[in-house]
Amino acid sequence: MLALASHSRLVWRLGGLVLALAAAQARAEEPAFMPDIAPLSDFPDPSHATRREGLFLPPGMPRLLMPGMTKRQAYALLGAPHFHEGLFGERRWDYILNFHTGSGTAYRICRLQLRWDRRMRLDRMAWSSEDCRAAVYPIIPERRDTAVPPLPVPAPAPDPAPLTLYFDFDKADLDQKAYQDLARFVAANSNRDAKLSIIGYTDGAGPDAYNDRLSLMRADMVAKSLVALGMRLSNLQISGAGERSPARPGEADVRDPLNRRVQVAFLNGG
Structure with missing residues (x-):
């Protein structure tokens, strides 16, 4: 299929996204x-x-x-x-x-x-x-802060809503709208140390093994884009669920665009 034929080009594209992280890591x-x-x-x-x-x-x-x-x-x-x-x-x-x-x-x-x-x-x-x-790894001098009274512990904030990004049939590339949605999601949730779950899915068309791989490629593309936007790679949990757990269950082998997706959600309260 087309996604497997373009896998090598996808790897180089992901590498280009990672290079953009240099500016975000300047401090x-x-x-x-x-x-x-x-x-x-x-x-x-x-x-x-x-x-x-x-x-x-x-x-x-x-x-x-x-x-x-x-x-x-x-x-x-x-x-x-x-x-x-x-x-x-x-x-x-x-x-x-x-x-x-x-x-x-x-x-x-x-x-x-x-x-x-x-x-x-x-x-x-x-x-x-x-x-x-x-x-x-520059050595950071130890900072000695003056003791201050502890502040009241605020009530935990509600978990930020998860983000769902959709993909074209048999594709693992983020289109312009999906990338903009991802950038707005990161900007609206300023905690760059938060842990994120990134799960890729496919529709029911195609063999199970192929769909498992395609779903992981979609999740990997979203993870690389998050790294380019300033999130920590070590805080991202990446997985692919293939055609399992569809957003809209239906008959097998159906090309349903709502099932070709990646869901990004905060863990541990964001």
């Missing part, structure tokens, strides 16, 4: 975890790299890498690894990354190594030096 925040420092002997010979010149990135981009990410999510942020390391079954990816120092055209050459666990989820990260790690 320094204390990292939720701190990667390791490894000796240069743990990294492969740079003369064997596929990109010996390295890759220039804003420091906020590798900062988005978090334990538990999939290889596809890491690939969307950094691209392919630089040392002929495969996408399937490989337990280590190595990169050469360059960061401008802020002094003219001078830049720092850094090495980053990603380690994957048995489930091919990101398990460990290591930088080649303290300076490289500090370029991505």
